[in-house]
Amino acid sequence: MLGRIWRIIVKEFIQLRRDKYARFRLIVPPIIQMLIYGYAATFEVRRVPIAVLDLDHSQESRDLLARFTFTGRFSVAKILRDDRDIPRTIGRSSIPMALKIEPGFSESLRKGQTAHLQVILDGTNSNTALVAVGYVNQIAATFTQEYARGRVERLMPALAAMAPQVELEQRPWYNPDLNSQWFFVPGVIGSITLVLVVNLTAFAIVREREIGTLEQVMVTPIRPVELILGKTVPFFLVGLADVALVAAVGTLWFRVPFRGNLLVLLLGTVLFLLNTLSIGLLISTLCSTQQQAFASAFFFLNPAFILSGFSFPITSMPAAMQWVTYADPLRYFLIVLRGTFLKGVGLDVLWPQMAALACLTIILLTIGVLRFRKSVD
Amino acid sequence: MVEPPSILVEELVKRFGSFTAVDRVSFRIAGGEIFGLLGPNGSGKSTIIRMLCGLLTPTAGRASVVGFNVAKEPEEVRRHIGYMSQKFSLYDDLRVIENLEFFAGLYGVKGTLFKERIGWALEMAGLKGSEALLTGELAGGWKQRLALGCAVLHRPRVVFLDEPTAGVDPLSRRRFWELIHQMSADGVTVLVTTHYMDEAEYCNRLALIDAGRIVAGGSPSEIKRTAIRGDLLLVECAPLGRGLELIKRQPGVLDAAVFGAALHVVVTAAERARIELAAALASAGVEASRIEPIAPSLEDAFVALTGGHPGGSERAQ
Structure with a gap:
């Protein structure tokens, strides 16, 4: 039994060693993905180019507009002359936002009335638009508050001293600078492993089915369980090595802290890898050619990624979708990754995730093994 | 004295959906015999072999190989058989010796036998000195002999050869048949499929098969004598x-x-x-x-029995 499994493992590694492209696939794309996510993926909005149309030309209007560039969130890319310039700018250039101040802005303020700041946005990229509007709100609110306070202080100093005020003090725990890299890098470990191991496992089996070697192996006295172990153990080890590689790049290069217990992460990784291997096995039973395997893997991997909470918050999804996410192993592994890297929490906190991963493993492995046995019988 | 047959096939049927690939086929093969299944492509030869190897489950009927029922004891059957599929199916990216070691391991060949059997297979296939070559770089005839070597590492009592010489040059085919006769002389039962008429002449006994049915059986000379x-x-x-x-x-x-x-x-x-x-x-x-x-040649017999040429449009030589 062990002899046969060992033979298959040795064979898989010889083939892996001889396949230059496979070696490349295991090392280079994960690192490149990690670098791309580390450098390019960010939710932050910085130096958004804006166009301004100031029809008031007052001290107040200039003060308000100056606040936009001062925060570093926006930069004035174009000064507009009249209303007709706005449609010519928004949507027809790289400027996604215009601010318009109507004549009489300062007059309204001085009279204590509501003054209007109009924001015109290119909604095509709703994400940037949403975040930008948030900043606009913040800047306008601060302006209003400070303007009002200044007037009260000048007119009725005694009253100003009694005016209550709430000041926001942000204390983001675990990631005090709200660094996007810290959020993404642990997640990338999970998503890369998912794609890599599912594909490797599915392709390794389907390729043998396609070229006929699987049949040649099946007429030997080998038992299905020996074949399954022989085919999956190598990819388990490869997956483990890739997790270590990507994690090393994340912590050493991007300086993402690892605050938790390595053994807790290892446990989560092992459970997650068993899931990905089972999924790969399952896909291999559904396909007889590598093209089919490619299509099936893609069909599975993309939803798994989107529903995992990697970048789209699960709490914002419709209830039915949220239920579906419970079947997504990446969902749990991401919590384990972020928990161990950033929060430094242990099994006392992460046990529900571990239990869920273990359950999914049992379910997927059982289906995968049963179907595989049937497919080779 | 009646020896128990090495392969016994009784009323074997295989249906794929509404298509009947093998239709109530029966034959028995004695130990050490070279038995040929002769028929055009798609006549059901491979399906019969695949059922006997336990790769396919028969729809109906019974078949046993060295006394083991192929449907009920496939693992026992596999211990005693060697199989060479129609398509070359060794690992092209492994060296000759690595393929042999791999299959010897899977067949459970152990200890001193491990080196001995691999050495024997190399000798038989004429691949001594080529151990380190990548299998994919071998010429057709060499690949074929290596495949046979890999299939008989465990000294099986029965060998199934599915179109073993398709696409191999005539000299290599001759050499391959010499190997088959040697094995038969050592008592190994050989079941071979082919659509080459000259190859069919090498068999001790033949079954002519057409559209899943056996249309004639016997030694090549019997068939030629009686078919027309x-x-x-x-x-x-x-x-x-x-x-x-x-x-x-x-x-x-x-x-x-x-x-x-x-x-x-x-x-x-x-x-x-x-x-x-x-x-x-x-x-x-x-x-x-x-x-x-x-x-009459075997081909004449075949035409008389089925109204077609066994090789289909590619014509048997």
């Missing part, structure tokens, strides 16, 4: 097509078909037909250069 009811004439004439049309209409002609550059004509009585055909062709202006009786 009547005498066979070789007719060389020009133009060939018009000659064929004409001959088919003659009384006393049972069948006529084009064989290469000539016609093979089955007639009720050779001597009378010779004279009648010569006269008929001459009066129609077809020039006949040769009309004489010949001994």
